Amino acid sequence: MSQSESILTKxxxxxxxxxxxxxxxxxxxxAYAISFALxxxxxxxxxxxxxxxxxxxxxxxxxxAAEFGEQAIGEADYRELKTRFEQExxxxxxxxxxxxxGPNEALLDDSGSPPNPPSWRHLMGTDDRGRDVLVRxxxxxxxxxxxxxxxxxxxxxxxxxxxxxxxxxxxxxDILGQRGIEIWSSLPFLYxxxxxxxxxxxxxxxxxxxxxxxxxxxxxxxxxxxxxxxITYYVRGEFYREKVKDYVGAAMVAGVSDTRxxxxxxxxxxLTPVVSFAPFVVVANIGxxxxxxxxxxxxxxxxxxxxxxxxxxxxxxxxxxxxxxxNGVLFLTLLLVVFIGEAVREAFDPREYSRLR
Amino acid sequence: xxxAPLLEVRDLKKYFPIRKGLLSRTVGHVKALxxxxxxxxxxxxxxxxxxSGCGKTTAGRCIxxxxxxxSGSVRFEGRELVGLPRRELxxxxxxxxxxxxxxxxxxxxxxxxxxxxxxAITTHKLASGRAADExxxxxxxxxxxxxxHAARYPHEFSGGQRQRIGIARAxxxxxxxxxxxxxxxxxxxxxxxxxxxxxxxxxxxxxxTYIFVAHDLSVVKHISDRVAVMYLGTIAELAxxxxxxxxxxxxxxxxxxxxxxxxxxxxxxxxxxxxxxxxSPANPPSGCxxxxxxxxxxxxxxxxxxxxxEVAPGHWSACHFTEAVAGK
Numbered sequence: 001m002s003q004s005e006s007i008l009t010k011x012x013x014x015x016x017x018x019x020x021x022x023x024x025x026x027x028x029x030x031a032y033a034i035s036f037a038l039x040x041x042x043x044x045x046x047x048x049x050x051x052x053x054x055x056x057x058x059x060x061x062x063x064x065a066a067e068f069g070e071q072a073i074g075e076a077d078y079r080e081l082k083t084r085f086e087q088e089x090x091x092x093x094x095x096x097x098x099x100x101x102g103p104n105e106a107l108l109d110d111s112g113s114p115p116n117p118p119s120w121r122h123l124m125g126t127d128d129r130g131r132d133v134l135v136r137x138x139x140x141x142x143x144x145x146x147x148x149x150x151x152x153x154x155x156x157x158x159x160x161x162x163x164x165x166x167x168x169x170x171x172x173x174d175i176l177g178q179r180g181i182e183i184w185s186s187l188p189f190l191y192x193x194x195x196x197x198x199x200x201x202x203x204x205x206x207x208x209x210x211x212x213x214x215x216x217x218x219x220x221x222x223x224x225x226x227x228x229x230x231i232t233y234y235v236r237g238e239f240y241r242e243k244v245k246d247y248v249g250a251a252m253v254a255g256v257s258d259t260r261x262x263x264x265x266x267x268x269x270x271l272t273p274v275v276s277f278a279p280f281v282v283v284a285n286i287g288x289x290x291x292x293x294x295x296x297x298x299x300x301x302x303x304x305x306x307x308x309x310x311x312x313x314x315x316x317x318x319x320x321x322x323x324x325x326x327n328g329v330l331f332l333t334l335l336l337v338v339f340i341g342e343a344v345r346e347a348f349d350p351r352e353y354s355r356l357r
Numbered sequence: 358x359x360x361a362p363l364l365e366v367r368d369l370k371k372y373f374p375i376r377k378g379l380l381s382r383t384v385g386h387v388k389a390l391x392x393x394x395x396x397x398x399x400x401x402x403x404x405x406x407x408x409s410g411c412g413k414t415t416a417g418r419c420i421x422x423x424x425x426x427x428s429g430s431v432r433f434e435g436r437e438l439v440g441l442p443r444r445e446l447x448x449x450x451x452x453x454x455x456x457x458x459x460x461x462x463x464x465x466x467x468x469x470x471x472x473x474x475x476x477a478i479t480t481h482k483l484a485s486g487r488a489a490d491e492x493x494x495x496x497x498x499x500x501x502x503x504x505x506h507a508a509r510y511p512h513e514f515s516g517g518q519r520q521r522i523g524i525a526r527a528x529x530x531x532x533x534x535x536x537x538x539x540x541x542x543x544x545x546x547x548x549x550x551x552x553x554x555x556x557x558x559x560x561x562x563x564x565x566t567y568i569f570v571a572h573d574l575s576v577v578k579h580i581s582d583r584v585a586v587m588y589l590g591t592i593a594e595l596a597x598x599x600x601x602x603x604x605x606x607x608x609x610x611x612x613x614x615x616x617x618x619x620x621x622x623x624x625x626x627x628x629x630x631x632x633x634x635x636x637s638p639a640n641p642p643s644g645c646x647x648x649x650x651x652x653x654x655x656x657x658x659x660x661x662x663x664x665x666x667e668v669a670p671g672h673w674s675a676c677h678f679t680e681a682v683a684g685k
Contacts, residue, residue, distance in 0.1 A: 004509045186398060249423050250526060253455050254477040255447040307662040325439035 006030045014347040021343020028145075035142035042135040044102035046078035048095040051085075059097075101132040103139040103304040115312075125321035127312050133321060136330050139304035144333070147220065148285035154224035156274060156281065158232035164270070166232065167239025169234050169260050174236070181229050191224040194220060198299040216299060223288060227281070231274060238270030272348050279341030283334050290330060306330050358366040361435070362396035364534060365421070367632070369393050369429035371388060371415050375639060387639045389415040391590035392429070394665075399533065402560060404581030404598065406574055406613070408635055412590040413570045414458070415538040420568065421455055422446055433534065450508060451481045454527035456556075458539040460519035464511035470522055471507030477529040477585040508569050517548035523553065528563070536568045541576060551582055573618050578602055583671075585611050589638055589646045592665055596672040599620040604684050608651050644679065 005013075016022050039059055040047065051068050065072040068081055082094035098309040101107065109131040110116055113240075114130035124133035147251060166177045200218060242248065243266060251261050292298035293307025294314075301308070306326055313323035372386035390412045395401045399414060405413045418424040420431050422438050429436045433453060438446065457463035462472060474493045476483050483491050500521040501569035521541060527535050541549040557580050560567055561636035571577045577584055578598060586596040586609060594607035605611045612629040622657060631650045636642050642649050657677055665675040674680060 004469070005515060006510060008511075023366075094571055104582050158398055186667045246402070246457040246459055248463040249418075250455065250523070251456065251465075251476070252423060253421060253453070254526070254530065257447075257477060265465055265468075 003127055008217045011347045013307060015343055016264060018343040018346055021341075021346070023340035024278060025343070027053045028333070028336050028340065031141065032145050035138065035145070039097075040101070041097055041133075042099035042101060042138055044078065044100060045239050046082070046094045046096050049078070049081070050093045052090070052092065070072040096197045098121035099132070099135060104131065104302045105130065106130045107169060114151075115322055117319070118321050127309060127310055127322060133309065133325055135326060136304040136309060140306045140309070140331065141329070143216075143299070143303065144286050144289055144306055145282075147216065147289050150220050151227060151279045151285045151288075152221045152278060153222065153286075154281050156231055156278065157228075158224065159228035160235050160267070160274060162228065162268060163232035163235030164239055164262050167270075168258070168266065169237035170240070170244055185229045187226070192226070193222055193242070193292065194292070216303075219289070219292070219299065223285065227285070231277065232283075234273035234277070235270055238273065239266055242266045242269050263276075279337050279344055283337050283341070286330075286334060286337070320324045324357050325344050361398075363399040363401075363434060364397040364568075365430070365432040366416075367394050367395070367430040367432075368681070369416065369431060370420055371412075371419050371424060371428045381446045384654055385639050388590050389638060389639060390419060390426070391638075392589070393476075393585075393590070394647060395585055395592065395593050395595060397534070397566055397568060399566055400564050401583065402569055402581045404577035404584040405568060405570045405587060406572060406577050406584060407587035408572060410635055410638065411587045412638070412642070413572070413587055414538055415590075416587070417455065417538045417568060421450075421453055423455070423534055428555075434547070434671055434684050440476050450480075451530045452532050453534040453536070453613070454530065454532040455578060456520070456523050456527050456535060456540045457544055459525055460516050461543075463523050464519055466511055467508065468510075470511065470514075473522070474507070474526055476525055481530050483530065499528065500525045515548075517546050517552060520548075520552050521555065524559070526551075528559065534566045536570070536681070538570045539572065540569075542572065549576065556580060571639075574602075574613055586613065589635060589641050590610045591646060592673075592675065593647065593672045594672075594676075596666070596669075596674075600669075600672055604669075604672075606668050606672060606679045607676045608653055608678075608682055609647050611682060614645070645675075653681065 002290075010173075015025075033053055038133060039045075044056055045058040047057070047059055049058060049068065055263065056063055056067075056075070065076040065077055068076050070076060070081070074094035075251070078096060079100055082096060085092040085094055086111060106114075107122075107126060108114070110121075110126070110130060114125045114126050115128050118125040122132050122134065127136065141236065162177065166174045196218075216334075239262075248261060248265060251265050256265070278292070289298060290307040290310065294311045295306040296305075296311070298307055299305050308327065309322065310330070313326055314320070316322050359371065369390055370388075370392050371390040375385045375387060378386045383453040388652075393412075393416060396401065407413050415424060418427040420438075422431070422441070424632065425440055433449065436449070436458065438449070441449070447534060462475055464470075468476075471490075471493050473547075474483050474496055475489050478489050478492055483489075490507075493507050497504050497506055502518065502521055502525070506514075506518075514522065514573065520543075524540070540556065541552050544552060553576060556567070559565060560580075567580070567581055569577060574584075581598045583596065584598050584601045586593045586601075588609050592594065593609045594601065594605065596606070601610065601613065612631050615629045629652055633650050635647055636646070642659070643659075644659040644661050645654075645663050647653070648654040651658065655678065661677070663675045663677045665673050668674050668677075668679050674682075
């Protein structure tokens with residue numbers, strides 16, 4: 001080998017060789033990246049409107065119906081506008097996204113009463129309020145992934161910092177810290193979140209905008225606050241093992257500060273359990289959000305959420321598209337992330353040999 | 358010892374508590390270091406030898422305050438180190454460095470050799486940017502490695518090369534004192550000689566002071582000006598290197614010397630084989646700590662602790678019958 005390689009580079013190379021995990025990783029990352037462009041792909045707002053020689057970009061901003069010569073109050077209905085313009089044939093046109101339905105749009109003017117079964121218009125049917133299931137699942141993917149990743153970052157970050165402190169300084173701090181963690185872990189998570197959700201309900205005061213409600217970030221904070229304990233044990237253990245090694249002593253003798261020793265010397269050597277756990281923590285967090293949404297303590301309606309759709313499937317067991325698609329998408333996502341997790345675990349295995357390929 | 362010593366160690370003790378039971382009561386102490394005293398003058402190499410578990414390594418670590426001593430005093434350049442706040446210690450550490458025994462655990466596997474060396478340099482603001490890079494290249498050349506090795510990771514080096522990197526790291530901050538904690542014990546014999554010679558050459562070139570810890574008397578003989586023989590946390594004998602090897606005045610030294618293999622199968626000699634194991638430092642023998650294994654022990658030895666006394670100019674021995682040892 002002519003080129004010097006860090007351990008990380010080697011592990012990344014090994015990860016790339018584990019095809020199942022690597023392809024899962026590519027699929028999930030690309031799907032997640034695309035999901036940020038969803039407003040351009042699935043939306044009830046037009047991408048471009050050409051009206052009386054002028055261009056409008058409704059995706060980027062609000063345009064009242066009156067601006068396009070419509071009688072209605074509120075925002076323009078671009079699908080209607082499109083049919084009207086086509087009938088008029090006066091050089092005005094509307095460019096809709098490939099899927100011209102919004103995630104929170106109740107399509108009550110469809111024939112039949114919702115939920116409507118899959119058709120060419122709605123590939124996965126509509127839910128009980130006439131919203132397109134495919135569009136809601138797609139938006140829900142973005143929200144679920146973002147939520148899970150953010151909670152994982154916050155929770156693991158907190159866990160790493162606390163575990164590192166306990167492990168590095170040891171002694172009384174360690175004993176007290178661990179007892180504190182044990183007490184904190186024994187708080188029942190679900191009850192706490194139910195209590196918080198019932199206290200923090202949308203509050204309206206005269207003359208004020210809505211004050212507070214169980215929002216995305218509130219849920220992130222609550223879940224992170226209950227999700228950091230597990231990793232502290234591993235990080236603490238790694239620190240106990242690493243801190244007595246001579247390279248730490250050498251750094252101390254070189255006069256390197258504690259903070260630098262913790263973060264740039266020991267931490268990189270203590271990250272293996274963190275990295276190996278991360279994908280599984282993401283899986284757990286997606287699960288938590290779905291469960292909370294299912295129970296109705298999650299993100300406020302009408303946020304497109306998987307748990308809420310699965311709940312609808314529960315209530316409408318005969319409407320197979322409400323049972324099959326939400327559960328299928330959840331299953332597929334979790335499966336792919338677990339595949340990633342397996343490959344990461346294997347690539348970071350300190351032993352070189354492999355049983356899983 | 359004409360000039361003022363660079364390092365004065367006085368009655369240095371390190372007891373590790375033995376904890377037991379539910380409440381971790383302290384039920385006793387492992388007396389790893391039980392009152393050692395010596396001076397090291399600038400430019401001198403003091404060898405510290407003894408069996409495993411005699412406290413050599415603890416002595417080295419206590420001198421650098423890597424392990425906090427239980428009591429005693431360590432004065433470096435006339436300044437007391439014991440009890441010094443970490444912040445002040447940090448700046449002093451530029452002048453005292455350590456080379457570790459295990460070349461595998463003493464280098465951070467995540468950092469390149471260059472960044473390991475750079476860190477010491479930049480921490481003490483000795484150089485930065487290009488100047489630091491040049492200094493890294495200098496250091497690598499000094500320990501017999503190529504400057505291009507700076508971009509490599511420790512796992513790409515052999516044990517001997519890693520030990521050279523460890524030496525380069527110690528040299529990076531221009532120290533005056535280096536504690537070499539069994540720097541060659543983990544290496545092959547052929548490599549041992551190279552590393553010992555490197556250490557000796559560097560010492561002469563840079564005027565360094567070493568405390569050279571080893572369990573191998575022949576290695577120590579090669580490099581040391583003076584040698585301290587340790588047994589169970591105390592110093593048994595301390596003398597100039599040549600004097601100690603030619604004229605040992607403590608039975609323990611005599612037996613250690615007799616254990617050095619001589620590459621001559623025909624030569625017959627009086628081998629003194631010590632009986633038994635080193636007693637537990639948690640419960641050291643009464644009187645002279647060596648009396649349980651000494652071939653010339655007398656009743657007095659188990660009753661009275663022999664003091665380290667000067668038996669000849671510059672030659673100290675802690676034995677009641679040191680004259681008898683000399684006559685033998």
